[in-house]
Amino acid sequence: MDLTPLHLVGGRDLSGEIAIQHSKNAALPIIVASLLSREPITLHGIPRLSDVDTILELMAHLGTRAAWTGPNSLTLHTPEILSTHAPYALVSKMRASFIVLGAILARAGEATVSMPGGCAWGPRPVDQHVKALRALGAHLTEEGGDFAATRAGSLSGTFVFEMLTVGGTHNALLASVLGDGVVTLENASIDTDVVDLVHFLNALGAQIEGAGTNTLTVRGVPALRGGEYTVIPDRIEAGTFMIAAAATRSRLTLTNVRPDHLRAVSAKLSEMGVDILESGDSLIVDARGRELRPVNLTTQSYPGFPTDVQPQMSALLATVPGTSVVQDPVYPDRLTHVAELHRMGANITVSGYTQVIQGGPLHAAPVKAADLRAGAALFIAAMTCEGETVIDGVQYLNRGYERLAERLRGIGVQAWQPQPMLASAMD
Ligand SMILES: CC(=O)N[C@H]1[C@@H](OP(=O)(O)OP(=O)(O)OC[C@H]2O[C@@H](n3ccc(=O)[nH]c3=O)[C@H](O)[C@@H]2O)O[C@H](CO)[C@@H](O)[C@@H]1O
Numbered sequence: 001m002d003l004t005p006l007h008l009v010g011g012r013d014l015s016g017e018i019a020i021q022h023s024k025n026a027a028l029p030i031i032v033a034s035l036l037s038r039e040p041i042t043l044h045g046i047p048r049l050s051d052v053d054t055i056l057e058l059m060a061h062l063g064t065r066a067a068w069t070g071p072n073s074l075t076l077h078t079p080e081i082l083s084t085h086a087p088y089a090l091v092s093k094m095r096a097s098f099i100v101l102g103a104i105l106a107r108a109g110e111a112t113v114s115m116p117g118g119c120a121w122g123p124r125p126v127d128q129h130v131k132a133l134r135a136l137g138a139h140l141t142e143e144g145g146d147f148a149a150t151r152a153g154s155l156s157g158t159f160v161f162e163m164l165t166v167g168g169t170h171n172a173l174l175a176s177v178l179g180d181g182v183v184t185l186e187n188a189s190i191d192t193d194v195v196d197l198v199h200f201l202n203a204l205g206a207q208i209e210g211a212g213t214n215t216l217t218v219r220g221v222p223a224l225r226g227g228e229y230t231v232i233p234d235r236i237e238a239g240t241f242m243i244a245a246a247a248t249r250s251r252l253t254l255t256n257v258r259p260d261h262l263r264a265v266s267a268k269l270s271e272m273g274v275d276i277l278e279s280g281d282s283l284i285v286d287a288r289g290r291e292l293r294p295v296n297l298t299t300q301s302y303p304g305f306p307t308d309v310q311p312q313m314s315a316l317l318a319t320v321p322g323t324s325v326v327q328d329p330v331y332p333d334r335l336t337h338v339a340e341l342h343r344m345g346a347n348i349t350v351s352g353y354t355q356v357i358q359g360g361p362l363h364a365a366p367v368k369a370a371d372l373r374a375g376a377a378l379f380i381a382a383m384t385c386e387g388e389t390v391i392d393g394v395q396y397l398n399r400g401y402e403r404l405a406e407r408l409r410g411i412g413v414q415a416w417q418p419q420p421m422l423a424s425a426m427d
């Protein structure tokens, strides 16, 4: 994937239509869940992202044969688990890979998985993953940076999560699907990515009830069959482009969206004065000629305002005259966008997990993304500036946004990644 910096000249309206990719954060656990079946599985709507390449590298190590059978269609087949060890070099690249623990444990009866690394914005504990698996009967030890898990028989029993955790719910579900026990997960996440994972697993023959509620009941089954499944649209990418339309005071049509997954973002943009029109699986965002109002927001688990859209919203609010207050208690240190937005003239004061934002015009500057959604905040800010912004750290954008420069050009943004000159061409 192209790692050269993203150049963007802003100050122009967005226009037309953008087809939103399918969900990265639903696709990754579904790809991992394919480990539970010995039979081939075809997935549609898999975004071509570096995170997908990373998880496939780990899966290849575990024994999965993967083949792209269409631009966004992937066939996965794991007839045997060849290794029950997910090493540091592969797990540390991406936190989502930690859920292979539950999947390998279910399929092979034992698993050793390296602790996931912390993220650019701070610690992200996995204590709930570990407590859940232990409460359901797995034996877990921690040594040398690895978690080693074994199970004597099928997992069973009840676990009550201490907070809503998407990854923790994924891991506990994956560990519980095979066998003959009954597992009840209480205070489970109702996130769209958990619901999509349950729909996928049930399509392969799992027996999970309660998707979309806080209580999930898993009745173990002896095996999962193969099958075909299409992943849901990416609500975080959709939220990003809705905010981009608002920031540039444009009218933009988003296709391949689930408007019902975007209600918290839509409500905040409406409160600011943006018109949002839902029509089937499309959404029209219209901010033309609007004087947007500042707002306050606090992130929450789904269906609340998503932390994954907080940096983008902070960038938008940095352009809206008046005072906005943004709080991110889900990830209190998710603030790497702030210093970079300062370079573009933003007035943001941070205290704990609270940003107090005094909006006003921004200006182009060289900036660097230190994580995925901070990168999105920067390209949104750049769209509002006359002049050329150069965004470094494109490897983070490649984690979550498919063919970004090309798709930005499709909606009227001047965006490009200059190709480095080959040595031979410079002779
Ligand atoms: C690949 C993927 O899908 N990533 C998403 C997933 O991450 P991830 O699944 O890692 O996030 P969680 O839902 O687990 O985290 C929610 C909150 O619970 C806390 N927590 C979580 C687990 C745990 O064992 N102990 C604990 O304290 C976290 O610190 C956080 O404050 O959901 C996050 C919250 O919507 C999103 O920002 C990420 O983009």
Ligand SMILES: C=C(OP(=O)(O)O)C(=O)O
Pocket (backbone or CB within 6 Å): 025, 094, 095, 096, 119, 308, 372, 373, 400
């Ligand atoms: C934070 C994200 O992903 P991850 O949990 O993999 O870091 C994200 O998608 O915004």
